[in-house]
Amino acid sequence: MADKRPGIARHKDFALGMAVEVAAVLIIMAVAFLFGLMFVGF
């Protein structure tokens, strides 16, 4: 079903979603980079 809530509530959800995605990318980068370096004993 299409989202019928008022615009402001949807926009807050969108902004929060964007923030969650940016935080997730930073965590993914940190995990992959640090694990990789540890594995090769850098």
Next chain:
Amino acid sequence: MLVRPRLADFRIIGFYTGTVVIGVGLLMTVPLVVALAFGEWNPFLDFLIGMSCCFSFGFGLHILCRSHRPVDWNHGLVITAVSWICAVFVGAVPHYLSGHFGSFLDSVFDLMSGFTTTGLTLLQDLDHVSYALNTWRHFLTFAGGQGIIVVALTFLIKGTAGIFKMYMAEGKEEQLLPNVIQTARAIMLVALSYMVIGTLVLTAIALGEGMEPVRAFLHGFWVFLAAFSTAGFAPQSANIGYYRSTPFELATMILFIIGSFNFALHWAVWTGKRREIYRNIEIVSFVITLTLTFVIVALGLVKAGIYPDAAMMFLKGFYQLGSAHSGTGFSTVNSGEFVSQWGELAMLGLIVAMAIGGSAASTAGGFKGLRMGILVKALSQDIRRLISPESSVIIQKFHHIKDTVLEERHVRSAGLIVLSYVGIYLLGGVVGGFYGYPLTQAMFDSVSAGSNTGLSAGVTGPGMPTGLKVLYIFEMWAGRLEFIAIGTFAGFLLASVRGK
């Protein structure tokens, strides 16, 4: 038995192909306005001629193929395959007129590379390209990344049953909302929201690094378009290395990794299902394969001894890997360094990362995280079945937006598509080897083209053999449309000749 298509089938295909080409002509309004704003009169004329070609071709098809029949399921895939080819050939006119390409084929190569968000280029003297042409090259990566059919669905086409096939044929198998046109609009909403934020951030960083305001905005806008579309085009020949700015590199990295996420995942997270970000099989798959391929790259780079500290390892080694794995093609090292400094082991890590690529239903290419996840789950299911008592029932699930029981059809579909990708990667590698390129370089550039990545180990350039240019154009097209539309188009052609 093959059934020969009727005239009415050709008319429907022609009519909707015309609509998409008209859409490409309308997109040229953006570089046209830029040319006007900066007083670039030659590019202005180039785009005016380009628009005229698109409108003549598009409206010509509308008049010749006027049809009121709705698109049915059989037409959708063929329309998408044909639309992409026509859009690339007609849309390449301003490229060719710009004088930056050695031949019309080189212009077509660049346009296919842009529309498929690959990023390989045969453009000459990139550092002196007009603002208008730079805008067009980057803008078409954005349109192609969301899908030119998605763009057309958003603005030009009214819904019919076969429209879903057209949408699906661009490698987007999922509907975000019940209606395919609402889905296309949701995709545009996500992309346009990131466009505003991403451009502002990159512009602010460029201003902070001392670039004058108009250039800072244009570079911020162009680089955002290429980053979020995982395209890899950049306005300078040194690519992202031109900016010599760690914040700029970090921002582009965040943007291209987000750009490689599935639009269904974006929509789920944006509409409140936040846990999806760590439960989704594609994210789990991406974290694992990014880590494993970084181990390979890091081993190679440690062996080569070229990056002495962790910061350099991140900004050079990890950046190129992230760019490769997300199917972007941005680089902070030049292509010669891969061969002369990185060595074969680190290049192998990049080749594997490019081959896997980003998420399904995203702007990225390659096998896709969803298919990797499904194949690993299927392997795990088979192993569990082998070590369990014969009477036991082994059920395997995977989570992508919702929990799904793994079935034979998922594994078969994932396996066939992965096999097709391996086929075109190998084909390009063998043909590159035939033309005399070292095999590692030939495989590197072939995988880059087939997975729509855009990194190059030095094979791709204006001087490369014509046969290899044509093959890479095919690889980019087939890789972007994920083979099904291409196969249907080939079947349609065969039926036209041999059908009854």
